[in-house]
Structure formats: structure tokens, C-alpha cells
Amino acid sequence: MPVFSHAENYDHEQVVFCRDDASGLKAIIAIHDTTLGPALGGCRFYPYPSEADALRDVLRLSRGMTYKAACANLNLGGGKAVIIGNPRQDKSEALLRSFGQFVNSLGGRYITAEDSGTSVSDMDFISMETEHVCGVSMFAGGSGDPSPVTAWGVFHGIRAACKEVYGSPDIKGRKVAIQGVGNVGVHLVQYLHEAGASTVITDVDEARLQQLAEAHNCEVVGTDDIYGVEADVFAPCALGAILNDSTIPQLKVSIVAGGSNNQLENMQRHGAMLREREILYAPDYVINAGGLINVCAELSNSPREKALRDAENIYQTLSEIFALARDHGITTAEASNLVAEARLKAISSLSSFHQGPRTR
Numbered sequence: 001m002p003v004f005s006h007a008e009n010y011d012h013e014q015v016v017f018c019r020d021d022a023s024g025l026k027a028i029i030a031i032h033d034t035t036l037g038p039a040l041g042g043c044r045f046y047p048y049p050s051e052a053d054a055l056r057d058v059l060r061l062s063r064g065m066t067y068k069a070a071c072a073n074l075n076l077g078g079g080k081a082v083i084i085g086n087p088r089q090d091k092s093e094a095l096l097r098s099f100g101q102f103v104n105s106l107g108g109r110y111i112t113a114e115d116s117g118t119s120v121s122d123m124d125f126i127s128m129e130t131e132h133v134c135g136v137s138m139f140a141g142g143s144g145d146p147s148p149v150t151a152w153g154v155f156h157g158i159r160a161a162c163k164e165v166y167g168s169p170d171i172k173g174r175k176v177a178i179q180g181v182g183n184v185g186v187h188l189v190q191y192l193h194e195a196g197a198s199t200v201i202t203d204v205d206e207a208r209l210q211q212l213a214e215a216h217n218c219e220v221v222g223t224d225d226i227y228g229v230e231a232d233v234f235a236p237c238a239l240g241a242i243l244n245d246s247t248i249p250q251l252k253v254s255i256v257a258g259g260s261n262n263q264l265e266n267m268q269r270h271g272a273m274l275r276e277r278e279i280l281y282a283p284d285y286v287i288n289a290g291g292l293i294n295v296c297a298e299l300s301n302s303p304r305e306k307a308l309r310d311a312e313n314i315y316q317t318l319s320e321i322f323a324l325a326r327d328h329g330i331t332t333a334e335a336s337n338l339v340a341e342a343r344l345k346a347i348s349s350l351s352s353f354h355q356g357p358r359t360r
Contacts, residue, residue, distance in 0.1 A: 011032070011033075011063075012030055012031065012032050012033075012059065012062065012063075013031050013032065013033060013034060014030075014031040014109070015028065015029070015030050015031070015055075015058075015059070016028070016029040016030075016031075016102065016106070018098075018099065018102040020095070020098040022094070022098075023092060023094040023095040023097075023098045024085070024090060024092075024095055025083065025095045025098045025099055025102075026051075026083070026084040026085065027043075027081060027082060027083040027084065027099055027102065028054055028055055028058045028081065028082050028084075029058075029079065029080075029081045029102065029103070029106070029110055030058040030059055030061075030062035030079060030080050030081070031062065031077070031078075031079045031106075031109055031110050032059075032062040032063045032065065032066045032077070032078040032079060032080075033063075033066040033077050033078050033344065034077035034109060035077060035344050035347055035348045036066075036069060036070060036074070036075050036076055036077050036343075036344065036347055037069075037074075037075040037076045037077050038076065038077055038108055038109055038110065038111055038132075039062070039065070039066075039076070039077040039078055039079025039109060039110045039111070040065065040069070040076045040077070040078075040079060040110075040111040040112075040113065040134070040292065040295065040296075041061065041062055041065040041078060041079040041080035041081070041110075041111075041112070041113065041115075042080065042081070042112065042113045042114055042115025042116075042118070042135075042291075043080075043081040043082070043083060043099070043112045043113065043114070043115050043118050043122075043126075044057070044058075044061070044080070044081070044082045044083070044115040044116050044117055044118070045082075045083045045085065045087040045091065045115075045116070045117030045118050045122075046082065046083075046084070046085075046087070046116065046117050047084070047085060047086045048082070048084050051084065054082050054084050057082055057240075058080050058081065058082045060240075060262050061080040061082075061261055061262065062078050062079050062080035063078060064078070064080075064261055064262060064284070064285045065077075065078035065079060065080055065285070065292070066078025066340070066344070067285050067336070067337065067340040067341075068285035068286070068288075068289050068292055069289075069292060070339070070340035070341075070343045070344050071285065071286050071289065071317060071321075071336060071339055071340050071343075072286075072289040072292060072293060072313075072314075072317070073343070074292065074293070074296050076111075076292070076296060079109075079110045079111070080115075081099075081103075081110070081112055083095075083099060083117075083118075087117040087118070091122070093125050096122050096125035096126050097125055097126065097128055097129045098129075099112075099126060100125070100126035100127070100128065100129030100130045100133070101129045101130070103126065103129075103130045103132055103133065104129055104130035104131075104132060106132070108132050110132065111132045111133065111134060111295075111299075112126060112130075112132065112133050112134070113133065113134040113135040113146070113291075113295050114135040114145070114146065116182075116239075120135060120136065120137045120145050121137065123135045123136045123137070124136050124137050134295035134298050134299060135294075135295055135298070145183065146290070146291040146294035146295055146307075147182075147183035147184045147187055147291065148187045148308075149290040149291060149293060149294035149304070149307045149308055149311050150183075150184045150187075150259055150288055150290040150291040150294070150311075151184045151185075151186075151187035151188040151190075151191060151259065151290070152187070152191065152290055152308050152311045152312070153287065153288065153289055153290030153293065153311035153312075153314040154184065154188055154235065154237075154257065154258065154259045154287055154288060154290065154314075155188060155191040155192065155195075156311065156312050156314050156315040157257050157282050157286070157287035157314050157315065157318050158171065158176065158192075158233055158235065158255070158257045158282075158287075159171060159315055160282070160314070160315040160316075160318040160319050160322070161233070161255040161257045161280050161282050161318065161322075162174065162232070162233075162255070163319065164280055164319070164322045165254050165255055165280050166232075166254075169315070171192065171195040171196065171197045172195060172196030172197065173196060173197070173198075174197045174198075174232045174233065175197065175198045175199075175200065175230075175231040175232050175233070176192055176197055176198070176199050176200070176231060176232065176233040176234075176235055177199075177200040177201075177221075177226055177229040177231040177233070177234050177235065177253065178199055178200070178201045178202075178235045178237055178258070179202055179223075179226045179234070179235065179236045179237060179238050179242065179258065179260075180202070180203055180236065180237040180238025180239075180260065181201050181202075181203045181205070181208055181209065181212055181237070182203070182205075182237065182238070184237050184259040184288075184291075185201070185203070185235075185237035185238075185259065186208070186212065188235065188237060188259065189201065189212055189216055189218060190216065193216040193217075198217075198219075199216065199218045199219070200218065200219040200220075200221055200226070200229050200231060201213070201218045201219070201220055201221075202220065202221050202222060202223050202225070202226040203223075203238075204223065227247045227250040227251060228250045228251075228252060229252065229253075230252040230253075231252070231253050232253060232254060232255060233253055233254075233255040233256070233257055234251060234253040234255070234256050234257075234258070235256075235257055235258035235259070236256070236258035236259070236260045236263050236284075237258050237259040237260050238260055239260060240260055240261050240262030240263060241262060241263070241264075241265040242260070242263060242265075243256065243263050243264050243265060243270050243274070243281075244264075244265035244266075244270060245265075245270075245273075248270060248273045248274060248277065248279075251277070251279060253279060254278070254279060254280065255279065255280045255281075255282070256274065256279055256280070256281045256282065257280075257281075257282035257287055258282075258284070258287070258288075259284075259287070259288045260284060260288070261284055261285070261288065262284065263284045264281075264284075264333065267333050268331075268333075268334075271331035271332070271333035271334065272331055274331070275331050275332075280322070280332065281331070281332050281333060282318055282332070283318075283321065283332055283333050283335075283336035285336070286314065286317055286318055286321060286336050287314060287318060289311070289314060290307070290311035290314065293307050293310045293311050294307040294311075297310070317339075320339070321335045321336050321339060322335075324338065324339070
């Protein structure tokens with residue numbers, strides 16, 4: 001893959017390739033945009049089929065973080081990191097601390113955090129080498145697992161979508177099909193259950209599925225069957241690019257609103273396909289901003305309660321995006337991009353008056 005031309009397509013500021021043979025570390029850190037502040041984004045640990053796939057993923061994810069922070073009105077830029085490998089086999093203290101040294105070498109331009117394949121305890125190891133890390137355990141002075149806040153934001157995003165489609169944000173009696181019940185999905189099931197909604201769930205972890213089904217009376221379906229479930233809402237909470245030419249025609253819902261990143265395989269094409277089918281799409285980087293809101297609260301030493309309260313504002317942000325899309329006859333994905341780009345443009349015009357990155 002031609003690295004420079006690929007990075008130019010996403011307009012990145014910096015891409016760092018990290019290698020440490022002693023620990024087996026192979027990682028990529030992508031800094032997309034620091035207009036609003038230092039780039040913040042999680043570190044994903046995943047066995048990518050190729051280094052090109054890893055690069056493509058980190059470039060897409062880091063760009064999404066820029067737009068996520070902008071729409072959430074946070075003074076943070078967009079970044080992301082990926083570690084290439086199997087987290088169950090290749091992860092070690094030495095590897096994580098080596099990664100922390102690379103993060104530290106960037107001098108605060110990039111702040112890392114938990115993501116798919118990494119945990120709070122992993123952030124504790126990374127924090128031994130750098131202060132530019134969030135989501136460390138409470139014992140190490142952090143805020144702990146951000147996924148309850150992410151799920152809380154998704155929950156309120158679903159409420160906003162229900163208000164747009166059904167005229168009421170009340171979730172009681174609604175049926176939600178959830179793809180993936182990992183850290184975020186499991187909390188989303190709980191919030192929905194407490195609000196009186198019914199849930200259909202799928203995941204590759206059979207034990208977790210069984211546990212949730214018994215605890216919250218969930219219906220369980222196969223991983224390929226989730227797309228065809230008749231429901232009010234489809235909530236993707238697993239991997240990205242799952243809304244594509246093959247899956248969109250299978251959907252039997254009025255709303256797509258979930259916590260995973262990069263849900264649209266192609267933002268323009270598949271955003272339009274959903275609109276043509278009259279399926280309301282809650283842009284992923286808007287509805288799943290709760291995790292970023294949580295780590296931002298950690299940076300300012302604010303309590304978890306503030307992060308949860310701020311995540312509730314996702315309801316209002318999405319309501320404004322839905323209205324913008326409706327009024328201008330564009331997709332919700334296009335509308336959310338306009339909102340993010342407007343803030344980036346407004347703040348970039350102030351850059352000459354600032355010395356160094358703005359934080360919080």
C-alpha cells in the first residue's frame with residue numbers, strides 16, 4: 001500500500017510506525033487533526049490480516065475521532081493506535097510498556113486509551129511509561145472502564161432517534177437488536193431492559209450470550225441472523241463496516257443506532273442506501289462519543305457523574321443533526337460531517353492567537 005498517498009486521502013498530520021523486536025511490538029499511531037487540542041483515541045489490539053489492513057483501520061478510526069470530538073464540543077483532536085497481534089496470545093507487560101514509550105515520545109500530541117482488545121489493566125502498564133494515557137484503573141488514579149458511559153450515550157442516542165421516527169423518546173415496549181454484547185453492548189442491554197425495552201442479541205461469546213439472556217430475558221440469534229431481525233432499532237456494537245451492500249437490504253428496522261465505529265462500509269454510498277430505505281441512521285461517531293467524554297472528564301479530574309451527565313447531551317446533538325439532514329435533504333452522515341467541519345473551521349481561524357495545543 002502506498003502509505004503517503006493513503007494518508008493524504010484522510011488528511012492526517014502524522015503517522016508513526018512503532019516496532020520493538022524484543023517485545024514483539026508492531027503498532028501504528030495515527031494523529032489526524034490537532035486543531036481543537038491534543039489527539040485522543042484508543043489503542044486497538046487486533047490480529048489484522050495484513051499491515052495494510054491495520055494502516056487502513058487506524059487512518060479511518062483516527063479521522064472519526066476528530067469528528068467525534070468536534071461534534072461532542074470537546075477541546076480534543078483525533079488520533080488512534082493499533083497494535084498488530086492476537087491480544088490473547090501476544091499481549092505482555094513488556095509489549096505494552098514499549099508501546100507506552102512510543103506514545104511518550106510524541107510529547108503529548110497523542111493521548112491513548114482503552115479500545116477493542118485492550119483493557120483498563122493494559123492502560124495501567126502503559127501509564128508506567130507515559131502520562132499521556134487515559135482510562136487507567138481507579139487504583140492508579142484514573143476513572144476506570146469508560147464503556148458504561150459509552151453505552152449511556154448510545155442509550156440516549158436511541159431515545160433521540162425514537163423521537164425523530166416515532167414522535168416520542170420513550171423506549172418502553174420498543175424492540176432493539178444488538179450486534180455484539182462486549183463491554184459496551186452488555187451495559188446497553190441493561191439500560192434498555194431497565195427502560196422497558198426488549199432486546200435480541202448476538203455475539204461470538206456463547207457464555208456471555210447465555211448469561212445475558214438469563215439475566216434480562218433476551219432473545220438470542222446467530223451472528224448472521226441479526227440483520228434480518230424484525231425490530232424497531234438495530235444497534236451495532238461490534239466491529240465496523242457492517243452496513244454494506246449485503247447487509248442493508250436485510251434490515252427490518254426503522255433505526256440504526258449503535259456503539260461501534262465506522263459502521264458504514266462507505267459513508268456516502270451506504271448512508272444514501274439507508275436513507276432510500278427510510279431507515280434513520282444515528283452517525284456512529286456522534287452516538288458513541290460517551291467514551292471520549294469519559295476520558296475527557298478524567299483529564300480534567302471530574303467525577304464519573306459529570307461524564308454520564310455530559311453523555312446525555314448526545315440526545316440533543318443527534319436531534320439537531322436529524323433536523324439538519326431533514327431540512328437540507330441530505331443523509332445524517334453528511335449532516336454530522338457538516339457540524340464537525342464547521343466547528344473545526346471556526347476554531348482553526350483562531351489558531352494564530354494560540355501558542356501550543358489547547359486542552360480542556
